[in-house]
Amino acid sequence: MEYRLQLMNTSQYIKQVIHKKKDKRWFNYTELFAWELEDFDLLVLADGSMYGYEKVARTIINIDPALEAEDINPWDYTTLWARYIRLNASSWIMKMRDYPREMIKAVNVAWSGTLCGAEQRGNDDINFRTNIIDPGTYFDNITVPRNLGLFS
Numbered sequence: 001m002e003y004r005l006q007l008m009n010t011s012q013y014i015k016q017v018i019h020k021k022k023d024k025r026w027f028n029y030t031e032l033f034a035w036e037l038e039d040f041d042l043l044v045l046a047d048g049s050m051y052g053y054e055k056v057a058r059t060i061i062n063i064d065p066a067l068e069a070e071d072i073n074p075w076d077y078t079t080l081w082a083r084y085i086r087l088n089a090s091s092w093i094m095k096m097r098d099y100p101r102e103m104i105k106a107v108n109v110a111w112s113g114t115l116c117g118a119e120q121r122g123n124d125d126i127n128f129r130t131n132i133i134d135p136g137t138y139f140d141n142i143t144v145p146r147n148l149g150l151f152s
Contacts, residue, residue: 035092036091037089041087044084050083050084077121083115084113085113
């Protein structure tokens with residue numbers, strides 16, 4: 001039964017794509033997905049309690065205590081950051097391009113918490129580059145190290 005439902009959904013999606021291509025409406029789409037928020041209030045905070053490797057690492061370990069056993073070396077990361085986020089909205093809908101049903105549909109949304117991010121350093125021989133920025137007259141050139149990992 002579930003497999004037949006997947007085939008029906010796939011068939012319906014393909015029919016919609018073919019129909020839109022015939023009507024030349026296919027080329028008007030650029031986004032893969034879209035969020036629709038109504039009556040929303042978004043608060044994003046960053047302060048001294050969330051700045052610096054030790055503080056961000058402590059925040060990450062507070063969120064996931066299992067990481068405390070891991071040996072997390074600050075030099076393994078080029079970026080560590082944390083922000084407190086609060087979102088209130090009367091409705092939140094997420095739609096995928098050309099898909100008839102909403103992926104997420106929520107009413108009276110209230111989210112709050114800490115969002116953390118970490119960018120792991122790549123292989124220095126392959127991914128690490130330096131860029132030189134020339135800001136122009138009266139200023140010296142600036143050398144900026146970049147960690148350019150492969151996307152696959």
